[in-house]
Amino acid sequence: MYSHPHYLLSEHMRGVEQLSSLFLSEKSVRLAEPMLLSQMNRWIALFHDLGKSHAFFQQYIQSPDAFQGSPALKSHALLSAVLLAVFLKEKGIDDFWRLLAFLVVKRHHGNLDDWLEELKRMGEETKDLLKRQVEAVDYSALAEQMALAGFEKEENWTKETWMAWVDEFFTEARSLRRFIMSWNRRNESLVPYVQALFLFSLLIDADKSEAGIVQKQPWSFSKRKDVPVDLILRYKQQQSWHQTGLNQLREQAFQEVDRAPIDLRQHFYRLNLPTGMGKTLASLHFALRLREKIEQEQGVKPRIIYSLPFLSVIDQTANVLREVFSVNGVEEDHQLWLAHHHLADIRYTTKQDDERYDVDYEAAKLLIEGWHSELIVTTFVQLFETIFSNRNASLRKFHRLANSIVLIDEVQAVPHRYWLAIRQLFAVMAEELGCYFLFSSATDPKWFPEAVSLVDEQVYFQPLSRVTLYPHIDESWTIEEFARRIQWEEGKTYLFVLNTIESGKAFYHALLEEGGDETEITFLSTHIPPKERLRRIMAVKRGEYRIVVSTQLIEAGVDVDFDVVYRDIAPLDSIQQAAGRCNRHGRRKGEVHVVRLTDNRRLYASYIYDAIRLDITQKLLKGKREVEEGQFLQLITSYFETLAARMSNAESERLLKGMMTLYFDGEETIDRIPVSHFRLIEGDGEKINVFIELDEEAADVFREYEEILRLGDRWERRKRFAALKSRFSQYVIAIPAKVDHRPPIVHGIGYVGRDSLNDFYDETLGYRTKSEGLIW
Numbered sequence: 001m002y003s004h005p006h007y008l009l010s011e012h013m014r015g016v017e018q019l020s021s022l023f024l025s026e027k028s029v030r031l032a033e034p035m036l037l038s039q040m041n042r043w044i045a046l047f048h049d050l051g052k053s054h055a056f057f058q059q060y061i062q063s064p065d066a067f068q069g070s071p072a073l074k075s076h077a078l079l080s081a082v083l084l085a086v087f088l089k090e091k092g093i094d095d096f097w098r099l100l101a102f103l104v105v106k107r108h109h110g111n112l113d114d115w116l117e118e119l120k121r122m123g124e125e126t127k128d129l130l131k132r133q134v135e136a137v138d139y140s141a142l143a144e145q146m147a148l149a150g151f152e153k154e155e156n157w158t159k160e161t162w163m164a165w166v167d168e169f170f171t172e173a174r175s176l177r178r179f180i181m182s183w184n185r186r187n188e189s190l191v192p193y194v195q196a197l198f199l200f201s202l203l204i205d206a207d208k209s210e211a212g213i214v215q216k217q218p219w220s221f222s223k224r225k226d227v228p229v230d231l232i233l234r235y236k237q238q239q240s241w242h243q244t245g246l247n248q249l250r251e252q253a254f255q256e257v258d259r260a261p262i263d264l265r266q267h268f269y270r271l272n273l274p275t276g277m278g279k280t281l282a283s284l285h286f287a288l289r290l291r292e293k294i295e296q297e298q299g300v301k302p303r304i305i306y307s308l309p310f311l312s313v314i315d316q317t318a319n320v321l322r323e324v325f326s327v328n329g330v331e332e333d334h335q336l337w338l339a340h341h342h343l344a345d346i347r348y349t350t351k352q353d354d355e356r357y358d359v360d361y362e363a364a365k366l367l368i369e370g371w372h373s374e375l376i377v378t379t380f381v382q383l384f385e386t387i388f389s390n391r392n393a394s395l396r397k398f399h400r401l402a403n404s405i406v407l408i409d410e411v412q413a414v415p416h417r418y419w420l421a422i423r424q425l426f427a428v429m430a431e432e433l434g435c436y437f438l439f440s441s442a443t444d445p446k447w448f449p450e451a452v453s454l455v456d457e458q459v460y461f462q463p464l465s466r467v468t469l470y471p472h473i474d475e476s477w478t479i480e481e482f483a484r485r486i487q488w489e490e491g492k493t494y495l496f497v498l499n500t501i502e503s504g505k506a507f508y509h510a511l512l513e514e515g516g517d518e519t520e521i522t523f524l525s526t527h528i529p530p531k532e533r534l535r536r537i538m539a540v541k542r543g544e545y546r547i548v549v550s551t552q553l554i555e556a557g558v559d560v561d562f563d564v565v566y567r568d569i570a571p572l573d574s575i576q577q578a579a580g581r582c583n584r585h586g587r588r589k590g591e592v593h594v595v596r597l598t599d600n601r602r603l604y605a606s607y608i609y610d611a612i613r614l615d616i617t618q619k620l621l622k623g624k625r626e627v628e629e630g631q632f633l634q635l636i637t638s639y640f641e642t643l644a645a646r647m648s649n650a651e652s653e654r655l656l657k658g659m660m661t662l663y664f665d666g667e668e669t670i671d672r673i674p675v676s677h678f679r680l681i682e683g684d685g686e687k688i689n690v691f692i693e694l695d696e697e698a699a700d701v702f703r704e705y706e707e708i709l710r711l712g713d714r715w716e717r718r719k720r721f722a723a724l725k726s727r728f729s730q731y732v733i734a735i736p737a738k739v740d741h742r743p744p745i746v747h748g749i750g751y752v753g754r755d756s757l758n759d760f761y762d763e764t765l766g767y768r769t770k771s772e773g774l775i776w
Helices: 010-026 034-049 055-062 076-089 095-106 115-120 124-136 139-148 159-186 190-216 231-237 245-259 279-298 311-327 361-369 378-385 416-433 458-462 479-485 503-513 530-541 572-578 611-621 631-644 650-660 696-709 714-729 754-760
Strands: 001-005 269-274 302-310 338-340 347-353 355-358 376-379 405-409 435-441 467-477 494-497 521-524 547-552 564-567 590-597 687-690 734-737 751-752
Touching: 001 055, 010 034, 010 139, 010 190, 034 076, 034 095, 034 190, 076 095, 076 124, 095 115, 095 159, 095 190, 095 547, 124 159, 190 361, 190 416, 190 530, 190 650, 231 269, 231 572, 245 279, 245 458, 269 279, 279 302, 279 405, 279 435, 302 311, 302 378, 311 338, 311 376, 311 714, 338 503, 361 572, 361 714, 376 378, 378 405, 378 416, 378 564, 405 590, 416 435, 416 631, 416 650, 458 503, 458 631, 467 479, 467 572, 467 611, 467 631, 479 590, 503 521, 521 530, 564 572, 572 590, 572 611, 572 631, 611 631, 687 696, 696 714
Parallel strands: 269 435, 302 376, 302 405, 338 376, 405 435, 467 590, 494 547, 494 564, 521 547, 564 590, 687 751
Antiparallel strands: 347 355, 687 734
């Protein structure tokens, strides 16, 4: 009796039970009485694949291509879930926990669904299917397998018992539905939502890890490792930074963080420092101090999860970490730290007992996506779509958030519409899962008022005089008028941040019309492939361009520095981010000018930002001739206070209602949103991906892509593309689906080959969204 090809069911069930119990034993949580939580976790693990014991599944697993039955006939999760629900009733477990276990086991190969809807599907046709499966079990073989798995009670493994259990479940299905409807009306807590995600995560991680790692790897993947608390201190001792005034202020901030008292009863902290003040090293150092104290006093080893909003910042942070570990003499070891995002290389290397292990692709994918590391650098999307999700692939790592230290960098980038929901869920995660949170930013929205500040932020904002902000918002200008009004100064560098790609292109042309030297000017937007964007950014850093015209992408943690910055009107936090690209190192006084640009119909800003945030910004800046950097903190505090008072919490409230009623999937209603509808990044219209064959390397990459598509084995295709994905993405851009000038679609993606490059791509401005009179 097998669970997987050539792998005994008893071995898998025992392995999953041992792994899920190990994962739980690492943690200290308050979700339920410890004995109940441990028993529920164990029973879920032991029952999750019990339905694989019937002959239809056994026929399928031994010869998938020869199986002639329907997909439903070989299924196993529903039978496993029904048997578990009745078994738990006999154990005296209440209806809530029984139904939670039913949902977890039924959906362990798919995504979580509305728990009420699951019970509505229990009709006669489903009952007949389960009885056919029960009839097809070899119970003597099953009893032997269950004894091997650790279940000794033979009376549970008979046809009579299972038939009775199926009948009993369907008999009580109506009363269970009534229980859920009544419970949904009464419940006002997020704890059951966290309980459901936690148990689901433990099962699916143990299940996938047992099958994909334990069965194949010779080393102990679950072994935890130590990270020295003085890791950052030892790194800093090896540096020889110049003793400038700014560096002295950075060191002062770091020392204040190093001295900050830690009270483990306090779960929320914040680090609000000006741009370029060393928040990355300071926050990592505090996290390591906190980790040591938690391990000493609570006996658990917290993971550190460092989340950032943009891939460009993740790459920078990963490079910092790589250097930190290298300076400390630590070889590459993904059990110590890893970077995880949708374009991350699927590569996992570790060292145990002086042996190095390079893990194969399938196991590496499981280890990376399961956050099997002490320190994980990841995106906001990965973090927030793990805690607000019904998706199997995302929820697998949810249990690793228990007792973790979560660093949220650039916290102001979290959409306001979700602030209330996130605040309430984080509070429950702190209380029930023992999580700790550190929010860092140069523009802290202070949406967690209880968070303890690690520094006296006034000390670091007030003395700064790197830039002066000049609002020019009493009138609106067209792109052409703006280009004519610029007063250029010899020897200074300039950054222009526009709100849309098209306004950026128009401004670039306007500069040339005004006599600009195109050899001094470069252009940045997401319509230029990532490889070429990075080349231009590196050229800017080397001083090869005096003038940069860009969209907001340059605000996303790109480490560049200019003497003068012009920013089309935007929400104040975006303006302050743009100001962070001006005179970062305090070498001479910088200028930031805010203007209002229009296409003669409306402001360009109105195409991108909501009216409330723009209105608050303009009211705060109105009447001010100039704002010194030392005043930024007061201004941004006023901005976020006003924003919190004016923005609606309606979407958060409806999402919270969905979470409190375990409404994981379904349609939106007046009062609730299913958890599956959570989207951290709102789509700005339908997009299509386009591969731009910029150079010979791009042509080679696309040829390799076509070779992969011709492979017959889908698993080999997936493995080969995963290895290519990072290079492939360097030539991919996203354009609006409704663009006038669409490229041909090849293998499901827009494709601009070398032969048609000039038709679709401008070597300076990127993708040509409008046809320029081409004859076809």
